[in-house]
Amino acid sequence: MNKRMKKRIKINKLISLETSVDEVVVKGWVRTRRDSKGFSFIEVNDGSCLKNIQVIADNSLDNYDEITRLITGSAVAVSGSLEESPGGGQKWEVHAKSIEIISIAPETYPLQKKRHTDEFLRTIAHLRPRTNKYGAAFRIRSELSFAIHKFFKDRGFSYIHTPILTGSDCEGAGELFQVTTLDMKNVPSIDGNIDYSHDFFGKEAGLTVSGQLSAEMFALALGDVYTFGPTFRAENSNTSRHVAEFWMIEPEMAFCDLEQDMDLAEEMLKYLAGVVLENCAEDIGLFAKFVDKQLMNTIETLLSSDFKRITYEEAVKILEKSKKKFEYDVAYGKDLQSEHERYLTETHFKKPVIVYNYPKAIKPFYMRQNDDGKTVAAMDILVPRIGEIIGGSQREERLDVLEARIKEMALPMEEYWWYLDSRRYGSVPHSGFGLGFERLLMFLTGINNIRDVIPFPRTPKNIEF
RNA sequence: UCCCCAGUAGCUCAGUCGGCAGAGCAGGUGGCUGUUAACCACCGUGUCCGUGGUUCGAGUCCGCGCUGGGGAGCCA
Numbered sequence: 001m002n003k004r005m006k007k008r009i010k011i012n013k014l015i016s017l018e019t020s021v022d023e024v025v026v027k028g029w030v031r032t033r034r035d036s037k038g039f040s041f042i043e044v045n046d047g048s049c050l051k052n053i054q055v056i057a058d059n060s061l062d063n064y065d066e067i068t069r070l071i072t073g074s075a076v077a078v079s080g081s082l083e084e085s086p087g088g089g090q091k092w093e094v095h096a097k098s099i100e101i102i103s104i105a106p107e108t109y110p111l112q113k114k115r116h117t118d119e120f121l122r123t124i125a126h127l128r129p130r131t132n133k134y135g136a137a138f139r140i141r142s143e144l145s146f147a148i149h150k151f152f153k154d155r156g157f158s159y160i161h162t163p164i165l166t167g168s169d170c171e172g173a174g175e176l177f178q179v180t181t182l183d184m185k186n187v188p189s190i191d192g193n194i195d196y197s198h199d200f201f202g203k204e205a206g207l208t209v210s211g212q213l214s215a216e217m218f219a220l221a222l223g224d225v226y227t228f229g230p231t232f233r234a235e236n237s238n239t240s241r242h243v244a245e246f247w248m249i250e251p252e253m254a255f256c257d258l259e260q261d262m263d264l265a266e267e268m269l270k271y272l273a274g275v276v277l278e279n280c281a282e283d284i285g286l287f288a289k290f291v292d293k294q295l296m297n298t299i300e301t302l303l304s305s306d307f308k309r310i311t312y313e314e315a316v317k318i319l320e321k322s323k324k325k326f327e328y329d330v331a332y333g334k335d336l337q338s339e340h341e342r343y344l345t346e347t348h349f350k351k352p353v354i355v356y357n358y359p360k361a362i363k364p365f366y367m368r369q370n371d372d373g374k375t376v377a378a379m380d381i382l383v384p385r386i387g388e389i390i391g392g393s394q395r396e397e398r399l400d401v402l403e404a405r406i407k408e409m410a411l412p413m414e415e416y417w418w419y420l421d422s423r424r425y426g427s428v429p430h431s432g433f434g435l436g437f438e439r440l441l442m443f444l445t446g447i448n449n450i451r452d453v454i455p456f457p458r459t460p461k462n463i464e465f
Numbered sequence: 466u467c468c469c470c471a472g473u474a475g476c477u478c479a480g481u482c483g484g485c486a487g488a489g490c491a492g493g494u495g496g497c498u499g500u501u502a503a504c505c506a507c508c509g510u511g512u513c514c515g516u517g518g519u520u521c522g523a524g525u526c527c528g529c530g531c532u533g534g535g536g537a538g539c540c541a
Binding site for chain 1 (some may be wrong): 466469475476477490491492493497498499500501503510532533534535536537538540541
């Protein structure tokens, strides 16, 4: 019969206690150890918070020899009393009555107590959550995920699980990863083309690039819905803002126009920023201190200012009048470049900017055409440092206009039969947007590479871990 | 995919004009100390990314490739 494992108290609870405690059990990993005359200071972290607990190991402990061999990365279970610390730097410390060494990390443990570069840590992505910075980032990621669900729940939205496997390329938001069970060494063919009738689904299949079209069907049934799940893009993008697998939040609202869409997006960003400041103060503090000195300022600005809303046409005029030399020229009808977007939000307005009513030629088929005949009810939210963080639109609810648009863009009409059905039966004005979860995390932490806010990033030529 | 930059010890980096491969940190040993990026002394560490070339001689110069980073495009 196994002995019952001792129940531990997590360090975040422990350090917030008001009074000393005779008996506590702390389990975690050694961050560093400092020897003193007759005893040793051990810094233990268990991932529940940024702070370590300082453990005092007296040389009267029967395994003290072994304790002095504990190096960074080793795992321990400490039983002892919680006492006020006479030293500066921490309120509490644990005076160990016994220390069980669960495992000793050899000196090959790659993490040191000094600072490592993000590039190096990316090569040991399986160990990097054990560092202060990444531990903080992933605690914030978790908190933010929860807050997103709460935001929508509080507002009466239903959470929809849209499919990850998709049957056709009609989503049009990017290159699809193909999914197949065909034997790649012996692909069946017909008239020189691959015969997908032998494939698992009997036709070409891929991983979703967006849950939007599915979410629209549910918005037209349940009213206000959202999705929050993984999204896949097989683009050969090599930037600090793109990964092949990322998480996206896509609300979709019935009886909602573009203005209300923008209202919700703005409210949501402010809510999430508030949650992070409130619930992750200590972890955010690390980023404000070591990663981005402007972080608090940026978040405060987001919280306190009304987002500047301008039309695409106004944006182009501002950029033309700016006299700034851009690498790419600004012209009506051309999409805004990263440098243009950043100029608007970072230099001109110095706060989040919503650009809306884009020329229809540069936007997808499903966006609602405006009465001017040349623009669509689209909106992008631009924030400092990141650029585009949200893209959304009012959807085209008029069947004839939508069909004409599909024809105009030479898309396969028959693939959209079910999508068009929603406009055939009880169609109503509706709107939605997509928020890139990782980009939100970058914005709220100051982390400047998207590969560092997702546990195991997938990018071209990189699927390790 | 395009443009630019980089690759030297476990990590971070220096390496002059082409002439014997270096430091700090981490690790080990000893000392000191209610310490806290602890401190002091000593010790070990190399496919200089790979490959081909120029040269008496290449970490250093040239070509090609690989990997990483920054920027651009695609977008979230």
